[in-house]
Amino acid sequence: MGKARMKDERRNRYRRLRASQTLRNLVRETTLTPHDLIQPFFVVEGTDKKETIASMPGIYRYSPDLLVKAVEAYRKAGGQACLLFGIPGKKDTTASQAYAAAGVVPKAIRQIKKTFPDFLVATDVCLCAYMTHGHCGVVHGGVIDNDKSLPLLAKMAVAHAGAGADFVAPSDMMDGRVRTIRESLDKNDFSNVGILSYAAKYASAYYGPFREAAGSPPRFGDRATYQMDPANQREALKEARQDVDEGADIVMVKPALAYLDVVALLRRKLTVPVAAYNVSGEYSMVKAAAAKNWIDEKAVVLETLTSIKRAGADIIISYHAQDALGWIEEVRSKK
Numbered sequence: 001m002g003k004a005r006m007k008d009e010r011r012n013r014y015r016r017l018r019a020s021q022t023l024r025n026l027v028r029e030t031t032l033t034p035h036d037l038i039q040p041f042f043v044v045e046g047t048d049k050k051e052t053i054a055s056m057p058g059i060y061r062y063s064p065d066l067l068v069k070a071v072e073a074y075r076k077a078g079g080q081a082c083l084l085f086g087i088p089g090k091k092d093t094t095a096s097q098a099y100a101a102a103g104v105v106p107k108a109i110r111q112i113k114k115t116f117p118d119f120l121v122a123t124d125v126c127l128c129a130y131m132t133h134g135h136c137g138v139v140h141g142g143v144i145d146n147d148k149s150l151p152l153l154a155k156m157a158v159a160h161a162g163a164g165a166d167f168v169a170p171s172d173m174m175d176g177r178v179r180t181i182r183e184s185l186d187k188n189d190f191s192n193v194g195i196l197s198y199a200a201k202y203a204s205a206y207y208g209p210f211r212e213a214a215g216s217p218p219r220f221g222d223r224a225t226y227q228m229d230p231a232n233q234r235e236a237l238k239e240a241r242q243d244v245d246e247g248a249d250i251v252m253v254k255p256a257l258a259y260l261d262v263v264a265l266l267r268r269k270l271t272v273p274v275a276a277y278n279v280s281g282e283y284s285m286v287k288a289a290a291a292k293n294w295i296d297e298k299a300v301v302l303e304t305l306t307s308i309k310r311a312g313a314d315i316i317i318s319y320h321a322q323d324a325l326g327w328i329e330e331v332r333s334k335k
């Protein structure tokens with residue numbers, strides 16, 4: 001260890017590259033763009049409905065007619081893709097509304113596509129919001145039955161595809177659902193409809209506000225027998241590889257922030273696009289702190305979304321998407 005090394009260290013003036021906005025613009029490694037984002041929307045039966053959600057300020061449940069207006073505003077802001085969640089008028093123990101051709105999600109898809117054929121519509125495929133018991137699969141004797149759930153999920157995917165969905169996004173975490181859905185889509189002439197699988201979906205407390213929004217909390221027990229243990233990383237790779245083998249076009253990690261190591265791992269190990277879901281609890285925490293003026297919402301949101309992209313996400317699903325679109329443009333044009 002001599003003088004040479006000391007001299008080298010003195011030469012490392014990393015601050016040179018941070019000296020001006022121009023330099024920072026030139027050397028930036030990760031740039032968030034409007035193309036990276038997907039906005040989730042909740043849709044309810046009826047007309048002329050725009051319901052607030054107490055734990056998610058700024059997010060609403062729209063009836064299909066007003067959802068089209070919301071999509072119009074989102075498109076005007078520069079948005080190009082959404083993820084739809086349905087809240088049915090009636091729940092039962094077979095989730096019949098989940099795969100009804102005239103269900104709330106097919107209705108919403110048709111209306112959006114009639115007005116905006118090029119707007120990308122992905123749909124959440126899961127039974128929990130349609131089941132009286134609130135579980136993501138069929139329940140038998142208090143147990144969530146994997147294989148009995150698969151045909152219902154496949155029918156739901158086909159119903160969405162039939163209405164014009166571009167992508168279906170199974171979020172149930174039953175084993176083998178990607179294969180079953182792929183086969184059913186192909187059999188019904190929907191080989192062009194893609195599968196965005198919630199491949200590494202953790203049993204997370206960050207879904208709390210969503211369950212209020214969608215009225216979908218489990219009425220007994222929890223989701224730990226099908227969603228992943230938050231402590232596991234290798235298992236995420238196993239899940240994602242399996243989904244790709246079964247025909248997933250895009251794999252998702254969910255939630256995003258507490259699982260950025262998983263996002264980075266899947267990006268490194270797989271060749272398919274990786275999506276990350278910046279979930280309801282992550283959104284609500286930011287909104288709550290911002291409402292108290294404890295944080296700068298715009299700066300925190302852009303930092304958060306950029307960190308998800310830096311970790312390796314090609315696609316980010318976020319309730320902040322619409323706000324972020326405007327903020328991205330503001331920052332981009334900053335001199």
Ligand code: PBG
Nearest residue numbers: 126128171206207210279280281
């Ligand atoms: C349905 C589903 C959930 C979310 C997406 N799809 C809730 C859950 O699994 O309990 C969570 C989304 C969010 O929190 O924003 N299975």
Ligand code: ZN
Nearest residue numbers: 126127128136
């Ligand atoms: Zn579910």
